[in-house]
Amino acid sequence: MSHPATGAALRPHAEQSYADELAALERADSRPRPPGWRMSPWAVTQYILGGKLDDGTEITPKYIGHRRVVEIAVATLATDRALLLLGVPGTAKTWLSEHLAAAISGDSTLLVQGTAGTAEEAIRYGWNYARLLAEGPSEAALVPSPVMTAMADGRLARVEELTRIPSDVQDALITVLSEKALPVPELSMEVQAQRGFNVIATANDRDRGVNDLSSALRRRFNTVVLPVPATIDEEIDIVTRRVADLGRSLELPEVPTSLAEIRRVVTVFRELRQGVTTDGKAKVKSPSGTLSTAEAISVVTNGIALAAHFGDGTLRPADVAAGIHGAVVQDPVSDSVVWREYLETVARERDGWDGFYRACREVSR
Structure with missing residues (x-):
């Protein structure tokens, strides 16, 4: 052979x-x-x-x-x-x-x-x-x-x-x-x-x-x-580097990496993982899954593939929404409740997250 x-x-x-x-x-x-x-x-x-x-x-x-x-x-x-x-x-x-x-x-x-x-x-x-x-x-x-x-x-x-x-x-x-x-x-x-x-x-x-x-x-x-990344900026750096490495390895079409979308994915994962929003003002329920840095890398990489092959070549909220939903909702009963509550009480009220909220609501139906 x-x-x-x-x-x-x-x-x-x-x-x-x-x-x-x-x-x-x-x-x-x-x-x-x-x-x-x-x-x-x-x-x-x-x-x-x-x-x-x-x-x-x-x-x-x-x-x-x-x-x-x-x-x-x-x-x-x-x-x-x-x-x-x-x-x-x-x-x-x-x-x-x-x-x-x-x-x-x-x-x-x-x-x-x-x-x-x-x-x-x-x-x-x-x-x-x-x-x-x-x-x-x-x-x-x-x-x-x-x-x-x-x-x-x-x-x-x-x-x-x-x-x-x-x-x-x-x-x-x-x-x-x-x-x-x-x-x-x-x-x-x-x-x-x-x-x-x-x-x-x-x-x-x-x-x-x-x-x-x-x-x-x-x-x-x-x-x-080995601790989880200490700060959100550290975790964003890790995700950005690994996504770039994976993109080259998989020879994905060039998609301008949107730091805003990476930051959003990491923010969602950290808040659900830690049970509190980044500003410390609101508590949120944590789902059953791990929501690790590795899963954030996977969500963003999959989003890039969607944007390259089925989108306009730019990473947008709709490209990461399905991946986030799949990572968060491991238990279709209890995790669905946690995710809907997060969307309505946190994502919906956050400035600049309107498109992300709508994309996630569409996927969650």
């Missing part, structure tokens, strides 16, 4: 999309590097937070937030402690873990996606059963997990949604993180972790109680909590 060129990928990996920036940082980086790292902790942090190098290369911000949060995460990975990124949905946990792996190891693809059906083989190893039956246990019949591959190569492994993985499967990580070795008793051997190996895991605050980490496993992680 032939494979298309990397440039045709719908979503290139971080190390592919930002190869030029990573190469420029490596050239400019003269600071000490931990064993197995492509660049120093300073350069990794620079890659994540953005800035301008001495040679004029612009490093785009990958994460907008507190610098200290990123520094703690990077410093953790330079020790023998694994990193757990914890936060509510939409706080860029997956995005940050991917870029950390790309900068440190040059490879963000050693990924275990956690679900209720994730088996122990995804963390340890499995077998090619055709070869196993034909030849018996052998290294040739062994199918390494992403974690085993990362150990053998001295790279970072990523475990997404750790608390969605069944508890007995989670605990397969304990030996890996404490002994830095993965036994293969069937072959009377073990894989020892090489320098540069570590694990980045992510978990949602809202998943607590699903499959809580055992105390033994939690002790192996240093937990870094």
Whole structure:
């Protein structure tokens, strides 16, 4: 089977999309590097937070937030402690873990996606059963997990949604993180972790109680909590940048990005999320959904596609109304009441929101 060129990928990996920036940082980086790292902790942090190098290369911000949060995460990975990124949905946990792996190891693809059906083989190893039956246990019949591959190569492994993985499967990580070795008793051997190996895991605050980490496993992680954007301007900046990135990746037709519409989407989400209007004068009910920054990005991106293909090429309230309605009204009974009340008591009374109010009312009928 032939494979298309990397440039045709719908979503290139971080190390592919930002190869030029990573190469420029490596050239400019003269600071000490931990064993197995492509660049120093300073350069990794620079890659994540953005800035301008001495040679004029612009490093785009990958994460907008507190610098200290990123520094703690990077410093953790330079020790023998694994990193757990914890936060509510939409706080860029997956995005940050991917870029950390790309900068440190040059490879963000050693990924275990956690679900209720994730088996122990995804963390340890499995077998090619055709070869196993034909030849018996052998290294040739062994199918390494992403974690085993990362150990053998001295790279970072990523475990997404750790608390969605069944508890007995989670605990397969304990030996890996404490002994830095993965036994293969069937072959009377073990894989020892090489320098540069570590694990980045992510978990949602809202998943607590699903499959809580055992105390033994939690002790192996240093937990870094990723907060929601502190201010509306910070969240608008994040949405604007990510929408631009997605638009280029998806090759959407050029649509002048309306900062007014992005601000409106972010304002609606923040007010419903926090249960109070931005001026603090009125309380509002919160719907059942998360209304995260990631969902705001999705609403605006979808709105741009509507404006480009079915509108006049300018992002307008009618282009984002359906997306906002779909994000807010997860429960058609209780959330519909919350949304109608918000429209009538907040959106209807707000200056400059007449078009938005009418578009949302039309969608809500």
